[in-house]
Amino acid sequence: MSKLIEYKDMAPRAKAVVEGIAANRGIDPAGINNVWKALARHPPVMEQFAAEMKEAFAPGALDPLTKELVYLAVSIANQCDYCIASHGTMARRKGMTDAMHEEFMKVVLAALKGNKIATAYRVPVDTAFEEA
Amino acid sequence: MSKLIEYKDMAPRAKAVVEGIAANRGIDPAGINNVWKALARHPPVMEQFAAEMKEAFAPGALDPLTKELVYLAVSIANQCDYCIASHGTMARRKGMTDAMHEEFMKVVLAALKGNKIATAYRVPVDTAFEEA
């Protein structure tokens, strides 16, 4: 398990990243979640990931909950326990209801089945889909 | 590559599945896509998958485009070429604009990075996320 560094013990470079995230979320930097406490010992990766996350979740054409569901779908497909726990929580905070969660899981499970069916039966791509 | 069976040559059980899908999509059964032409030789799997897909995409709390994006996200994470081609096309038909696609890809790529960072640095789940 990774050594976690609390906000108050971080080097200035890591502190700055956490402050940016905390300001964006409207939380106290001391309450930052573990992935950032683990990354605090790795400033270049930390800064790059924070910038990528900020850009990915910047307001735009897709609403915040849709983005969380996409993130969560990838995390389930990739079997990342930390990400499922954290972004599952985030999705609920951004408005995912129980009904939405059920539907989301059904789509995720149907997709997983579809992925393996296409692979196992070696299905060639339709020419109609090739222009995509 | 799988042997594909055209609609007109399918057994009645497979024809019935294709007709259900075609009616639902408002298309001609003859224009069904390859995954169903490949599954036509495997009626039990075909029927089960068709039922699961129908249920997953039934109208509900999540809008149709969000469901397509979740399906596409899983397919990219799982590297299913057929599914990326087909559901990428479906997503466009259901309203995904270029701007949405760019944002979607950014979230997918950020999620992939987040998944591997949490794994590579062995980050323990926050107790705040454990209640989820």
Added chain:
Amino acid sequence: MSKLIEYKDMAPRAKAVVEGIAANRGIDPAGINNVWKALARHPPVMEQFAAEMKEAFAPGALDPLTKELVYLAVSIANQCDYCIASHGTMARRKGMTDAMHEEFMKVVLAALKGNKIATAYRVPVDTAFEEA
């Protein structure tokens, strides 16, 4: 795509591996399948893999078809197109009927779903299973 070397053009070390496999299967070395024609340029990996395959498929407590089904299940889970095509063919040659194939695919798809359900819902292992 890999450069393939025909049996007649292989170096002696690769030829010896192919001859062992061909003798074991009762086929002409010239009719060896592509994975060995590709590995012919990489003798140490080729020899190690041939030895591992021979040992895995040596007569024992599990019958040959069960072993092929296990191999095929792993190949589908791993999405190896070459392996699905080759071991799907092998399984048929070793007695897999259409009915068996349907049941096999149902178990594979149920397993894939079970795997993701256990992960997505973060299910803790039962103490009864921990002794295993």
Added chain:
Amino acid sequence: MSKLIEYKDMAPRAKAVVEGIAANRGIDPAGINNVWKALARHPPVMEQFAAEMKEAFAPGALDPLTKELVYLAVSIANQCDYCIASHGTMARRKGMTDAMHEEFMKVVLAALKGNKIATAYRVPVDTAFEEA
């Protein structure tokens, strides 16, 4: 970690699923394993998965142990810890001996190697396998 609901505290819809599984296995519903205690909060996914599992393991052309081995092989390839623990136990209960387990693992590991060799060396599928 998921909140687990004991059988006695489940809603009627979840109770019915557990009773079906328990009857099928000849066990007390109170002794149901964790995956069902976690799914109890998600009845639609629970019912669908229970139906799919029942169908996959229904008596047929493949014997029960072969099906467990196929399930276990997929679970190892997918790295699902819960599934490895639970279906490893199930396989033993259905007759997997130590000798069978050793052979099974050898086939699984040979398959994993074969999958990556075919991928890493970019081996094209033999035309003889394309008819499959």
Added chain:
Amino acid sequence: MSKLIEYKDMAPRAKAVVEGIAANRGIDPAGINNVWKALARHPPVMEQFAAEMKEAFAPGALDPLTKELVYLAVSIANQCDYCIASHGTMARRKGMTDAMHEEFMKVVLAALKGNKIATAYRVPVDTAFEEA
């Protein structure tokens, strides 16, 4: 398959990215490889990936060939055919000999086996490794 845009037909923003890469590699921008021709339609993802690649391969504590081997190892584990083909070629251009390739493949295959063994036998992490 993705639509590819040749350098001469790219929009200025994509052209700038390609020129940066070409200058860095000492090649003609017209000879840029396909991944960039495909990304040319997606400037934000293109710019972010180009920046990340440039930073990853910037001169530093690890030599260029080691970095290519790490990249290739990830690509084989992830089964990305394009990446195996392109970075396999890059590794050769940066000095990978046949002997190095053989050793590299042996380590990759041993790692894959070790990964699955640790998972399949559910091995707990040694306390001596936890401080890492």
Added chain:
Amino acid sequence: MSKLIEYKDMAPRAKAVVEGIAANRGIDPAGINNVWKALARHPPVMEQFAAEMKEAFAPGALDPLTKELVYLAVSIANQCDYCIASHGTMARRKGMTDAMHEEFMKVVLAALKGNKIATAYRVPVDTAFEEA
């Protein structure tokens, strides 16, 4: 979790494997790491894996640290927690500095992104890479 067998309690066949590894590393057999304590109950798999590891890490054209980094890269891509913990420690013992670790992680993360970009945008392999 696997039952671990201490060196002093191992059967002669497993003891011999551990002694070989311990001699090679210059450590006391009693201090062997958990993967071998778990494999001690499975001598054929244990012997085969020990032989494969020994061969993979035998002195050759690639230096020991490069091999550890390749092993670690595969383990991160495969999300093997045990392997990340153990080979992360091994890499440090073989000379990986913090600066090297940062660069390594950047290459790993860039590779993961490149893998998914090539897949998601369905990039065809350049003919220049096909000869590889």
